[in-house]
Amino acid sequence: MKMIKFAVHFALALTICLVFFWSSRVTWSAEEENHCFTCHTNAGKLIKITREIQKVNKDKPGGSAETEGEG
């Protein structure tokens, strides 16, 4: 009987631990949003940001105009 009681208590404790651990993980994920992923998978956001960057760089040449011929 003692053994059964112990097993029931142990299983209960384990379940509580698991539930607590799982919910804390979910909370962590929600709090710690991966901004790399959310931004780089959003084409609209990327278009907006790359246009901003282009505006800033619009007068900067990307490379030499003297390059000519085949490589």
Next chain:
Amino acid sequence: MVEPLAPHEKIWVDSSIAEDEYHGDLGCHECHGGDPSDPNWKTAHDGVVKDPSYPDPSGTCGACHDSIAENYDKNLHVSLAPFKKMIDMRASDDKDIHAKVDGARQRHCTECHSSCGQCHISRPEAVEGGLLDGHLFQKTPPMHTVCTACHGSRIEKEFLGKNKGIPPDVHKKKYFKCNKCHTAEEMHGDGEEYANRYEVKNGPQCLDCHEDIYEPQAANPKSHWIHKDQVSCQVCHSMPYKNCYSCHVGTDKQGFKYYKTKASDIQFKIGLNPLQSDRRPEEFVTLRHVPVDQDTFDFYVKDGLTNFDQLPNWKLTTPHNIQRHTPQNKTCNSCHGKEELFLLEKDVKPKDQKANKDVVVPPERLPRKRSGS
């Protein structure tokens, strides 16, 4: 030439990467650095590494693909070692001048390397980069956006038949992509330090597939036997190909580096094999003019390549425009006695004569016209 991607397309990531069985669990920052918890994109990118597989892939791709990564440093697509070797051989013996030439080489001739990422994840940086298929890992790099994006002016144009009047390679017509001949094992290197790509042991050879050309039941065994180890396959089966001349590099007023080559032309020239070996025993091979010139680095240092004559600038080549029937293999005398097909002294500029003395075909070695053919 491959069309460049729009700026946002270059960095767009397909969300289905999260479902990638092998790479989906990795956080972006684990390879690229940066701060994924920072909502401000400007500061979040502090310390971001665009290509974490270059120059050292051991902490990223190599952590799992260790057997491939261990050969990385000696992989010719990464090291570009033959470039250095060839330029060093041509450079002046004067230490200061040699160092200036080496500086110019590092500035201008080390950009066209590849890396794990620049074949399997993005287009190579040398062609403006941009993610392939939204960062989904490509087991086989796509031909148009990776291989021929770099190997464009010669290989792509030959293989796809983009040189005016010259048909595509017969293998292209059979829907071959680069990797049909150039295997992953060849691309990843085998750990040996090769002096040039023609030495690579697991590089492709025509005989890998066409092993029966000497058999009696083959289409033309007699011709193949007669020419065995005398001429390379390309001498009979390639079409005219591109030759480039006079490469000059420098830095413009704004500090940008520039590259200039003079006119290129389409020619076909047979010459003496400068790299005769067990693997390539043929006496006659196709030769291509490469753009290096005595004064390529003159912007940085005068007389930098005083040992220019150490190496020919008509080099062994294996054009990628193979045809079964070519103008030079129609009959024996389509080649024998046809001086214009061979690299003769008169075809080489006076200042390049010494450099090319070992590849120019002397009159006594020209195959004579055959009677009755």
